[in-house]
Amino acid sequence: MDIPKTYDPKQAEQHHYARWEQQGYFAPEINQDPNAPAFSIVIPPPNVTGSLHMGHALQHTMMDVLTRYKRMCGYRTLWLPGMDHAGISTQLMVSRELKKEGLTRHDLGREKFVERVWKWKHESGGWITKQMRREGASVDWSRERFTMAESLSRVVREVFVRLYDDGLIYRGKRIVNWCPNDQTVLSDLEVQKDPQQGKLYYLQYPAKNSTARITVATTRPETMLGDTAVAVNPNDGRYRDLAGATLLLPLTGREIPVIADEFVDPEFGTGAVKVTPAHDPNDYDMGVRHDLPRIVVIDQHAKMTEDAGADFAGLDRYKARAKVVETFEELGLLEKVVDYEFSISKCERCKTVIEPLISTQWFCRMDQLRDLALELMARDKKPQFVPEVPYEKVYTNWLENLRDWTISRQLWWGHQIPAWYTKDGDVIVARSEAEARKKAGTDELTQDPDVLDTWFSSALWPFSTLGWPDETNDLKTFYPTSVLVTGRDIIFLWVSRMVMMGMKFPGREPFADVFITGTILDKHGQRMSKTKMNGVDPLEVFDKYGVDATRIMLASVGSTDVRWNEKQVESYRNFANKIWNAARFCLMNSEGASVDPAALKAGVSELALHDRWIISRLHKTARDVRNALAGYQFHEAVQTLYHFFWDDFCDWYIELTKADVIGEEPTLQRKAARSRLLTVLEQALRLLHPFMPYITEELWQRLPGADASLLHQAYKGAAPTIMLTDYPECATELIDERAEWEMQTVIDLISRVRNIRSEMNIKPGERVPVLVGAADERLRAVFAGNTDQIARIVRASEVSVSNQLSAPRASARAVLAGGAELAVPLEGLIDFDQERERLRREQDKLNAEASRLDAQLANPQFVKRAPAEKVNELRERLVDIAQRTAALAQTLEALQ
C-alpha cells in the first residue's frame, strides 16, 4: 500500500462528486425506507448572474453539513437547488452586452430582448451551479429550479390571481420610489439611506395681501416649483395669524394656502414647511389630508417638466436647483443657506438618487398577510430563529410596522403581470390570456407591460419548487421544509415574505427554523464587497487549502461575524493532513484486519483500558456532536470533532495501541487490535463526513471491510459510500466513566514524567527508570496494569509500582492525584537547588488553591446555600490537595 505522506486535496476532490451525483445519492429516492422521516432545505436561490462568494460558501457549508448529517441519520433528505432570475441585475447585464454591439434593448423590442436574455442564461448563466459542485454540496440536481421556468411562473400567476381576487393586490396611483437610472419603481426595501453633507436653503414666500413673508427651509429648492401649500403646526403661536392666509409662490405666481398640520415640527427649521405633494412622501400624505393639488414638476428622467415653467422645463433636477436658488437670491428672497447633514435615498443597485414620483403601480396589501406571520409567531413561535436574539425581535418589529409592497417593476425580464386591459380600460386579472379573454368576453386585450418584483417569485420558493398548487408527493413529503439557512440581510426581503405567502397559500409555515449565519468580514473588519474589491474568492481558498479545510473552517464560524483569517484555514488544512496520516498509519498496519463495527460493541468490558477508553470517548463525541447539530451549534460540533480526532484518537489512542498493532506475528490479538483501530478510525471518519466530505470518502474507500454492509439500512442496495453509512450514535452503556478516569490518571502520570524529562533536559533517546508509589489500591492497580504502555511512551528503562515510593535522593519527583508519587532517579544529573525550586513552585500553587478552598468552605453562607454536590466537590478537591502537599513536603525533606 503506497500512500503519500501529504494529503493532496485536489486528487481527492476529483472523482467523488461526479460519482455521488451519478449514483443518485443526493436524491431522496435513494432512501428505501417507506417510513423514513423527511428532512428538507430549499437553497436561497443565488442570482443567475452571480458567482460564488464567501457568503455563499458559508451558507452552503452549513446547509450541506445538516443535509449530509440527516441523510446519514436515515432521513429522506432533500436539499433543493436553484436560481433566481434576478430581474434588474440580469436585464442590466444583457443590456451591457447589447451596448457593446451598439444596441439598446429598445432596438430589439421586448420579445427579442427576452429571447436574448434566455440565450444568455443558457450560455453563460448559472456559473454558480458548477462552483457548487466543487463545494461538495449534496443538492439534488434532478430537482433544480429556476424562478422564470414555466412551472414556477405558473405558480406566480396563480398566486397573483388569488391575491387579487382576495383584494390583497390592487393597482393604484401613489407616490413611489423611482430610480431615474434604472427607469423603474422600487420597493422601500430596495432603497438605501446614505448620510450626505448637504445644504439647507431658507426660502421666503411673500403673503398675497400683506408685506409679510413666511420662510421655509428645504434641502430641495427645485421642488418649490411644485409646491401647493405651506404647512405650519396648528399650535405654533408664531404663525397663528398666517394660518389660512394665501401666499404668492415666487417664480410661478401661483397662489398657495397656508395650512395647519400636526405633522409639522415647530422645533425644526422655521416651523413652516413647503408642501410638494407630487415629490415627497410626507408632503404627499399631507396633500391627501388637505386635498391639495399635485403638480408634477420632475419627470421620470429627473428632468423638470413643462409644469415647472418655461424657464425650467427640460433642466436636470440639480441644474434646476441651482437656478431656483440663484433666482431667489436675485429676488431677495433667499434668507440664508446653511450646511446640513441629512440622509438621502439611493437605489441600492446603482446608487442613483431616488426621485419620489406619483405613479400608477401594482401594490400588495400587507395587513392580512402580516397578521398571518405575527399570529404564527405568537401561537407557535415559528419560525424559530437561531440565534433567537436578536433576530426574532428584528423580524416581528419589522412586520408590525409593515407598509404596502410595491410589486410592479418597469422591466422586461421577469414575470409579466397577469393583468389585461380592455379598450374601455377595464382590468382583467387572469392566469392566462385565454382565461382573460373568456372573462372579458373579447379578444381585444392588452397585457400590462410591467413585471413583478423579483422577490415576489422568491417569496413563493419553498412551495413553488415543490409543485404547489398541485398536491404533489414532494409537497406532501417535504413541505414545510425543516430549516432555512441564510444571512441576516434578507430577513425582510425574503424570509418574512416566504412566511406570509406560505401561511396564505399552502397554509403552513414554510420552514420550522431559520438559522442566520454570521458574516465573513475582511481582515480589517469591513464587509466584503465587489466595489471595495476586498472579497476573498472561495475558489482560490479551495485551490490553496482544499475544499474540506475551507468547509470545516467555515462551519466553525457559526452565527457570529468574524474577520477572515487565512491562518485558520491553514490550521484546518493541517487537520486534514493529520486525518490523512492517522489513516495512513492505520492502513499501514491493517493486513489481515478489517472494519468491523461489532468489534466495538461485543465483549468491550474484556478489552484493555485504552480500548475501553477510546470507545467511551467515541460515544461521547457522537453524543456531543449530535446535540450540537440539533441546536445548530456548528462551532461546538467542530471543536468536539477536532479535539476527539487529534487529541484523543491521534495523540493517545494510536500511541497506546501501537504495541498491539505493530507486532510482526499475525496473532489473533494483533488482528483484533488492528480491526478495532480501523473501526474507530472508520467511525471518526463518519462523524467528520458532513464537514469534510472529500477526505473522508477518499479514505473510507481505502479501508479494508468498508463495503455495502456498513450502509444505513435505509440505503441497502446502494454502492458503498461513507455518505450513506449510519451517523454514529451514542450507546449509553458504552460510556465508561471508570475507564475515562483510569485513563486520565495514566495520562497524568505520563505527562508528569514528560515534564520532568523536558525540564531536566534528559536526552530524548536516554532511557530512565520511573518509580511510582501509590498507597491507594485502585490507583496502584491502574498503574501496574499499564507499566508497559507507560514505559514505551515515556521511554523508561523500567516502570516499577509499589505502595510506597522509595527512591534515591538524587531523583526528580512529582505528586499525582490521590497522593500518588513518582520519581525519576537522576544520579549525577540532578541539580538539587533547581529541583527543590521546581517542587516549591508546585507547592506554592497547591497552597494558593488550598487557601482559596479553605476560605470558601469556612464561609457558613457558602456551606449552607451552595448545592451539597458543589460543597462536596470542593471538599474532595481539598483532600486531594492535602495528600499532594503532604507528599511534596516529604519529598522536599528528603532532598534537604
Place this chain on the structure above:
RNA sequence: GCCCGCUUAGCUCAGUGGUAGAGCACUCGCUUCACACGCGAGGGGUCAGUAGUUCGAAUCUACUAGCGGGCACCA
C-alpha cells in the same frame, strides 16, 4: 431618535453562575519507525470600566466608555 450586538492571551475567536479555553504567534527540546501541514514541554489573561444582585459573577442587572449593526426620520 428608537432597538440591538460586541469588548476574554500578541492576533482571530470559543465559553455564558461554581478552579479561565482553542488555533495561530512566542520560548525550549526533538530527522522518536503515521504525520515537521509533525511530536513533546513551557510562558502568557485582575475576561473594557464602575456599581449592584448572589454563599460565589467573565457569565445576571444597571450605568459608563469604545466599536459595530438594524429600523425610523426633520422639511
